[in-house]
Amino acid sequence: MKKIRYCKITILILAGWAILSAIGFLGKDTIYSRYTVDPVKTPYFVLVMQGIHDGIYPWSSDHESLWDKWEHLAELRRDEEQISATESTEPAVAGTESMAETEAVAETEQEEVRSFHPVDAGYFSDAVFIGDSRTVGLHDYGGLDDSTFYATVGMNVYNLWTEKFCEVDGEKVTLEEALKAKKYGKIYFQIGINEMGRGTLDGFMTAYEDSVEKFRELQPDAVIFVQGIMKVAKEKSDKDPIFNNVGIEQRNERIAALADGKNIFYLDMNEVVCDEEGNLKSSLTFDDIHLYGSKYGIWVDYLKENGI
Template structure:
C-alpha cells in the first residue's frame, strides 16, 4: 500500500476519485436528482460520469436554456404572409395618440379533420409511435420512429428510412417538406439526466424542426402515461414523473405554429392512469387500440 501511495499516478487517481465522489454527493439532490443510484453498489462519482454523458456538467445551473424565452416558451414563428413591424420588435405595443395598445397574438383553433389531413404529416417518436405506425391505419403519413429512441440520440442515430436507405433525422427532414410534425418522446429518458436537461434537449429539437420545416405545424404531444400497476411500483417509470415532463412540454406551445396535444385525455382513467384494458404491458397500447389515438388526433386539426 505504501508503495502504491508513493506512485504519483496512483495518488492523482485517488484524488480525482475523491473529488468526483464529493461532486456527485453534493449534486445528488440538485443537478443529479433525477438519476437513480444505489450507494451500496454504485459510488457517487458515477453520477458525474452519467451527467457528462448527457451534457450535464458539475457547474451546471438550473435556468432557461438558450433559445427559450420567458415561461419556457420558444420564440414565436411568423405565419405565411405576416411581417414584423417596428413596434412588434420593440415589444409588441404601439402608441396611438396617448393610448398604448398591445396587439393580441393570432391564435388558431382546433377542428375536426379527415384521414387526408395526415397525408403530408410526419410522426417522430419512440416505440409508441412505432405502434401508431403499425396499427393506426395512417398509411399515407410518414413515420420516423424507432423503438428505444431518446431525446439524446435522435439527431445522431440513423433510424429514418428514405428511398430505401437508413439516414439521420436531420437528413430526412432536409429532403422533404411536411405540413405537420407530430412529436412524442420522453418515456425512455426517465431516470436519466435531469428534467431541465431533458427539456433543454427537447426545446432545441423543436427549434430545429422549425428551422428544417419552416412551414410545418408542429404538434408537441404529451408523453403517454403508464398503467397504475406500473406507476405505483416503479420508481422511474411513473405518472408523477411523466406529468412533470408534460407540464414543461406544454409550455412550448404558442398556439400559432406550435400546439400541445395530450392523448392521455382519451386513454387514461379518472385517476389519470393508462387504462388497464388498453395495454398489454402497462406501457404500450394493444394493437387494436391505436384507433383511439388516431380518432383523438382527428379532433386536433388546425383551422386556417
C-alpha cells in the first residue's frame, strides 16, 4: 500500500511539473517575456513560480503584474523629475541656489570649522615648533620636552628653507628634509621679528604664505598654528624706527588672515604678555624683545588653553 501511495504522489508531482513547464514554455514570449531563463540549466516551470511571486498568474487576462505597476510608477517619477528640472532652469542659469542647497552648504561649513579648547602637556607630544630665537627660548625654558623644535637664533622666513638648522639623527638638514623624515600632528610657526626692516610687508607675507603652503604639502594631516609676532617693550617700540609695535601689528593682521578655522589657526601670545597699551610688559623681558627664561611658562599656558 505504501508503494502505491508513493507512486501516486510521484505521478502528481511529475504531472504538476509538466503542466507548469508547459505553461512557462507557452508564455515565455508573452506573459513571461520580461523574465529570462536558460532552459538547459533552469526548467520553464521556474518562470511560472517567478511570475506568481511577482503577481503574474497563468489565468491573468490583462497581464497587469506588480512589475508593470512598478514600472508605471517609475515612469511617473521620472516625468515629475523632468518637470521639476525644467521649472528650476531659470534660477539655475541665473546662478542662484535654492534655500535647501544654501542651508546644506552652511551646515557642512559649520561642521568643518573647529574651535579652541584647553589641553594638557601630552597634546604637544606630536607637535613641531618652528621659528627664531624666541622659539629657541620656548624650547629651552618652556618644558615641552616631548615636542620637536626646529628653531635657531636669527632665523627668518627668507632663509627658512635653505639653511641646514634642523637636527635629525645627529645630522644637520634643511627644514624640508626634516619634515619629510617624520609625521607630525601639529605645526607651531612663530617667525617675523628678524624680517622687520628688510623688504616690504607684501614681500614678507608672500614668503610667509609660501612657507605655510609648504607645511601643508609636507604634512597634509597636521593642524597648523600660525603665531603672531611677539611685540617689543614700549621703550624700544617708541624709539626704534624698525623694531616697533606698529610694524608688528601690521604683520600680525596679515598673518591672522591666513587662518581658515579648519586646518590653519591663528594664535597671538601678545594677549597674555602685553599690557593695556599693547606693549610687551617690561617685567617679562630682559632686553625689550625676548622673555626671561622664567616667563616662558606664560606662553606655554596660553598654548595649553588653545588646543584644537
